[in-house]
Amino acid sequence: MTRVFKIGMFLLAMLCTAGAQLCAQTTLAIKDGEKWYGGAVNEAHLMPFKDGYSYDMYGDTRGNQAVPLLISTKGRFIWSEEPFKFAFEKNTLIISNAKGALTIDSAAKDLRGAFSNAAKRFFPSKGKLPDTLLFSKPQYNTWIELVYNQNQKDILSYARAIIGTGFPPGVIMIDDNWADYYGRFDFRADRFSNAAAMVDTLHSLGFKVMLWVSPFMSADTEVGRELLDKKLLLFDNEGDANKPWDRATKPAIISWWNGYSSVLDFTNPGAMAWFRGRLDHMVSTYHLDGFKFDAGDADFYPANGLSFKKATPNEHSRLWGEIGLHYPLNEYRAMWKMGGEPLVQRLRDKKHNWEDLQKLIPHLTTAGLLGYQFTCPDMIGGGEYGSFIGRDKLDEQLVVRSAQCSALMPMMQFSVAPWRVLSKQNLAAVKKAVEIRARYTPYLMQLVKQAAKTGEPIARSMEYEFPNQGFATVQGQFMLGDKYLVAPMIAAGNTKTVYLPKGTWKSDLGKTVKGPAKIETEVAADRLPVFELIKN
Template sequence: MKFSDGNWLTLPGFEIMSPIQAYDPKAREKTVSVYASPRDLTPRWAMLDLPMLTVGLSSPMEDVIRVSVHHHKGGAPLKPEFRIHEQEDHEVQTGLGDEEVWLQSGRLKASIRRSGDWGMSFYQEGKRITGSGLKALAHITRADGQTFMREQLDLGVGEHIYGLGERFTPFVKNGQSLDIWNRDGGTGTEQAYKNIPFYLSSKGYGVFVNNPGLVSFEVGSEKVSKVQFSVEGEKLEYFIVGGETLRHVLQNYTALTGKPALPPAWTFGLWLTTSFTTDYDEQTVMSFVDGMKERDLPLHVFHFDCFWMKPLHWTDFEWDEAVFPDPGGMLGRLKEKGLKICVWINPYISEQSRLFDEGAENGYFLKNKDGGVWQWDRWQPGMAIVDFTNPNACRWYGDYLRELVDMGVDSFKTDFGERIPTDAVYFDGSDPHRMHNYYTQLYNQTVFEVLEEKLGKGEAALFARSATAGGQQFPVHWGGDCTANYDSMAESLRGGLSLGLSGFGFWSHDIGGFESTAPADVYMRWAAFGLLSSHSRLHGNQSYRVPWLFGEEAVEVVRFFTKLKCRLMPYLFGAAVDASVLGLPLMRAMVLEFPEDPGCRTLDRQYMLGDSLLVAPVFSEDGQVEFYLPPGTWTSFLTGEKVQGGRWMSEQHGFMSLPLYVRPGSIIPVGAVDDKPDYDFADGVELHIFAPEEGKEMRVTVPDLKGKPALQAKAVLAGGELSVRVEAAGTSDWKAVLPGVSRVASVKGGRAASTERGMIVAPDAGAAELTIYL
């Protein structure tokens, strides 16, 4: 929200009160507080009839500083609140000097000026990163009596801002006005399904506004040298998040708000759906499944979209018997084919649903102020909304999910969760404005916990559309309703990269686009992109997405990239473990891995898949693609060709290819299985060693299906000798592969053979170490 009229005036209808000086600063053991006065308090009379802000500094964990500001603190507590994970025993230092009062946590320091004009500065390793100056912090009153709290943090020369959720607008947020307010707007608008009040700065810090309701951001769009954020009410709290690198900043933010769970390995395979409004029954479903097998197209999850239930009855969790007369038997037959099952749900209950009367009688729905059920006719006739602040409603809703899990369902697509009213009454008294965004957290958490309860820890996975801060704990999320063209493919990637920089580890999108039917070239390019994404799903609206409907070449493309992803699972699942432990996204914006490289700061058409693989999707029919390689010797994973980075590249690719480059000094473990994603990753694994650098140790861990280390390898090049050491938990067979190397001088402790893929070196029986003389 904007309050200013240019640099000097205030917009009509607003009154702005900003502090000009700090008064009565206090530095206690682990906290700092000051009064922020809008006038000079030197004369005694100035202390009368005085509005005042109170500013407090504290630290919930190392390298994070909390800033709490209030005008009037006596208001009733508002629910809900984000859950903040605090550390108990970390060092916090405070001090009070002649010029400043300060608080330090780890490498971060916050300082409030004691004399002269109001000013608050934040430092990292002694260097100022941002701050709040005169007329920045403010309490604002609108003519109708509504109040707001505002902060403006400095935006430096050349500083870029990222994140704020899954946003499809330009990747760098500078110049944008952004409201943190979940909406069902598709991927082609400024609206977003997943709004997160957290941003990352290219200067190496993050800012999290701790308010689950509407937070308005003006990123250099009201004051061009400021990031402004404002909330309704009398209080504002935000966190400055520091870290050694942008990766560490994201790790600290996710430690504060919650780490992503590790999805089970089977979820990384290919998902196929019925699509949305298409006609289908068991015969249709089986024709898709059998058609995939006949064409040697590995398939791992089958998803039933909305019409597994009767039209107008959503949601009632009851199979449409006219279309699926034997649902239990059908699911069993699909399971016999080795498939996992996902079904579509949402938290809305139509009047036609068998659940409506039961839910209304027991108080399980959002209510009107008169005590009746809150209803409207959008999406479903007479639709009610489940109240997940009511524990009994959660249990009731979950019991229907438990029945489906017992029938054979493995996962739920938790659709919607954005169209949440602000005039409803909640069971626990939650403020409906704060619940608008937060509702999805309770919805997804309820479903996720049912799956954990029924299937066990480590086996739960959603396919969720809406989210708020902390929602990363309940993966996977997908990008929502995109269109079947290259523009929408690119905007989907922008959204995914922004979401990754907002703390979300796992993300997917509708391969081929949701709206309309893609031409064959778009479908094939999107398939390559989708199968080199975190999670991969073929899904659409009014037409099916099975590959043969797009031509035989499309079948070959989907087959090639599905098998490639399966073989990459030892690497991908290892990266997924890192994502869950560290809070890093599996699909990473280039700036996250290369923050020191100015060439990476605006890139949004390529990404790192884990630490070591660079993917540049092709967004054109002719296969021409431009991308940037950071400095170093990069190697094409598909061809073995070595390329010197530090420059832009332009390449032409057929449908069976795209730029897929390996970072210098990487070990990529490649599996022995290409038809499924869940197998013994260490058994028969090939350790592909790329561009080793003299004296730099390379490491990789191959996990088991539970995410525990199954095989650990390290390699180091010294004096022309490449030493490879492997420690395996079992008796797993392994090989070292040197792409692009046709011969080695000799091998100690193993044997070597030259192949088209390069030199393959296998250890002698029982050997755990090789020395290769290059």
């Protein structure tokens, strides 16, 4: 970069941070060989971005985590406290529709440096951890096995089967439809005869227990009417964008995957206090350990929404994240601008197919680049229930490879019961993946603690760990810290192409390989290829 260009970039950054009105549209020339990442985690398989890509972050987090951050392999980053639109056109990056000031920084030389500079300034790690059981043992979610039929008998049967088939206990998550309706914070009596006793039993089996919750409230109910009367809901402006909040009377009705509901307005401290009070009631009454916070997507806060304090849809999503800070055992799927916080983020539901399995690595490593280090790669075999409907039999190889792919990621989460859907041989392969994780858990926990202090990713893209060595588009492998290259089989078959950077590497098979090298390796049904860097 010439000195003149540096000064120009500096002035542009100063202008942008001085006032958003000066940045109605900002155009940056893309450097030779420069690759860009960022924005939305669920778009990571499309990264580095190609010509023609565009995305407007306002009111849209792509059903997962998002951050108003773009970072490049040449050390540049773009940040705003508010959402913006960006597009790649003919070797230029165009920023438009910015809702706040932009910061443009060119101080670093590579992707790692760009991330480090952005994180230190805008989302520094808070030095706190979520509950470490989420990392040290596998997680188990009742969704795929029970769907909307969550009930005491089958939850206990699922937990006992986990232990009975040789899997270690960890966190168990009770999913949706445990209450009579949304907003009623007690277990439904027709399915849970003694929920507190159920949770106590789960504890005695070695589990900690999480419960699914959302910000949605069933409108035509006793609780819904109470919340409306107290004005703790998001209101409908009824077509009047200038309507003051104190004159609002009609709640906004949100269309979501389970129908039509009102939604709490967390810009109102009263709504935050009410919701936390109900969660604490569930903890004290039923002995729960934490919560799975679902929904909270920016697109569930519509343009006609009228809140206690003016807020973008993205800010509503961020406020949903603040609740989890009070519960170390937490999990989110949708999030905005909460990097560096002790919040667990789960990748968006993946379908039961190879295409979605191949998205896990780029999505997870990009989450790390956006400050979300404590991320779970969705449920093993897929968590998108629609892709299971009508199947007489699952793809057993896919379930096995999915378990192997998750094994050395920050967390691994089961839902579909491996002992129910797999042959004896394939079940053994999945259990071996869990055993592999156990062997690496001490190192993994070191990385988890380090991430809480420094913000550095646990699972790292190849370009992050080995900048400017030609790995910007490699998506089929990742680094666990700076020591282990993990290359799971994520396609049908048993042959894997692995790209080794400079250095001396020792494979899980005991062979030593000198890098840089491109190798083809046979991957047996129960093998997870791992290469240890033993000499730089």
